[in-house]
Amino acid sequence: MSGDDDGLRDYVTSRLPSLRRSAFLMCGDWDLATELTEACLARVVADSRRGAVADPDVYAYADLMEACRRRNRRREHVFVAAAGAEGVAAESILVLDALHKLAPRCRAVLVLRHWDGFEVDAVGAMLDLDDERVDAYERAGLAALERLIEDSRTALAG
Amino acid sequence: MTTRLNQLLEHVLDGEPVIGDEIDEIFRRADRMRRRRLQALIGSGAAVVAVIAATGYALTVTLMPGADTSAPAPAASYAAARPSAVADPVLALIAPIADAKLRISPRPPERGSGWRQYSVTDSAGRPRGTIEVAVYHVAEDLCFPVLAAPGKCARTEWAPAGVEYVRYDDEKDPDWQVHQTIARHITDGRTVAVMATGERGADDAAGGKPGLTGAQVQKIATDRRLFDAFGSSEDCFGPSSGACPAFKVPVPDGSD
Structure with a gap:
């Protein structure tokens, strides 16, 4: 991606929705996700203009995941539906609740691998982890998520 | 679970708000960031110049014999x-x-x-x-x-x-x-x-x-x-x- 504004605008336009969804899966609040995504993409634009960004996707997702991780240290993980949104399915609430019970880095691996579809090495570059650690986080995260969802379903059924 | 997780997450995002003027806001933020960085750069440059001048003055006063700073010459x-x-x-x-x-x-x-x-x-x-x-x-x-x-x-x-x-x-x-x-x-x-x-x-x-x-x-x-x-x-x-x-x-x- 070049540092010219047309190229940057195209990049921002194409990446904003997916980045914002990833941020929402990380923080559970659409307003916060929008704020974090805007700040992240503004940094991508500013740093790309001065030629400081080699791979904008790695830069953007790494920055966004770090911002979400810092934010999650300071607040409870609470799912907040968008203002005026239709009723959210109970299954979705269970998934989000289970996702947010995972450690932030484990959650980031699952979001980047299973929602954004990045390869293991790309996720490792974004989260500053080696491939084995990414695999380990992924396996542990999926197992924990499955267990949490099953537990929640059982509790609801009971 | 891999396939299921992807499908489950799709439903989670059902209530996603529409994107408004976020793209313009991102570029406005980037411009503000650039201005702040420029101001910080100018400020740090001015600070460096001031430090160099002060160091030079201090060295001159310290090392040059007979250079009395109180002299109003x-x-x-x-x-x-x-x-x-x-x-x-x-x-x-x-x-x-x-x-x-x-x-x-x-x-x-x-x-x-x-x-x-x-x-x-x-x-x-x-x-x-x-x-x-x-x-x-x-x-x-x-x-x-x-x-x-x-x-x-x-x-x-x-x-x-x-x-x-x-x-x-x-x-x-x-x-x-x-x-x-x-x-x-x-x-x-x-x-x-x-x-x-x-x-x-x-x-x-x-x-x-x-x-x-x-x-x-x-x-x-x-x-x-x-x-x-x-x-x-x-x-x-x-x-x-x-x-x-x-x-x-x-x-x-x-x-x-």
Whole structure:
């Protein structure tokens, strides 16, 4: 991606929705996700203009995941539906609740691998982890998520 | 679970709000970031310049002998007055000739373009007057003044190395005793005046005696090294001559 504004605008336009969804899966609040995504993409634009960004996707997702991780240290993980949104399915609430019970880095691996579809090495570059650690986080995260969802379903059924 | 997780997450995002003017807002934020970075860069640059200037000033004050920061001498003439980085060569010439019991130190304002002045104190720290030295460029043959006969020229004495001089010692006034010599290097016309005066307001004539005798003043003034102790551009007839010391017998500037 070049540092010219047309190229940057195209990049921002194409990446904003997916980045914002990833941020929402990380923080559970659409307003916060929008704020974090805007700040992240503004940094991508500013740093790309001065030629400081080699791979904008790695830069953007790494920055966004770090911002979400810092934010999650300071607040409870609470799912907040968008203002005026239709009723959210109970299954979705269970998934989000289970996702947010995972450690932030484990959650980031699952979001980047299973929602954004990045390869293991790309996720490792974004989260500053080696491939084995990414695999380990992924396996542990999926197992924990499955267990949490099953537990929640059982509790609801009971 | 891998496939299922992807499908489950799709439903989670059902209530996603529409994107409004977020893209324009992102570019506005990027512009604000750039401005803040630029301001920070300018601020840090200014801070670096200030630190360098302060460090240079501190080093100059610390390392340059005789650089008294309280001296209100004009900056331009102060800078021009330094012929070299060596400690004051005029003082280096005077000090060995003076009585070993006396201490000679720069007297603020201690120097300017073409002049220096020093305080003399005895071993007990009592003031013993001042020593003032100035250099002039005299183009024509100099008419050494005669105190008793204005308009007449004094007969000069000769010192080695082509220096002619006249001594003017005046001890008649106990409160204003003066030992002065004007010396001129005949090949280039450079002329120096050296004057030692006693402390004014002393109780008696002995207390008001200058720190240097007439012979010592003469020895200093006729030393070729004194001419070289000033920078070649220094001249008490120059633009900053107003700051030059007033001598008991002024050096004529040729227009007199």
